[in-house]
Amino acid sequence: MDQSYYIPRPDHKTAKKVEQAIHVQAELDTKAAARYLQERGIDFAIALRVLTRPDRRRSSN
Numbered sequence: 001m002d003q004s005y006y007i008p009r010p011d012h013k014t015a016k017k018v019e020q021a022i023h024v025q026a027e028l029d030t031k032a033a034a035r036y037l038q039e040r041g042i043d044f045a046i047a048l049r050v051l052t053r054p055d056r057r058r059s060s061n
Contacts (some may be wrong), residue, residue, distance in 0.1 A: 017042065018050055025051055 017040050025033035030051050037047035 014042070021047065021051065 017037060021033040021037045024036045030048070033051050034044055034047040037050070038044045
């Protein structure tokens with residue numbers, strides 16, 4: 001997919017949650033990171049998608 005499709009995430013609070021979840025994923029595992037996001041209002045399926053497809057993540061810049 002064309003990388004120009006991805007624009008920076010306008011929701012900085014969600015971007016910070018995703019960044020923190022990536023740290024949780026590195027320290028624990030993907031399921032723990034997805035639960036972390038779910039507890040913060042992000043659908044579990046979306047959390048898993050974000051965490052398991054790093055090449056498709058939006059830039060937070």
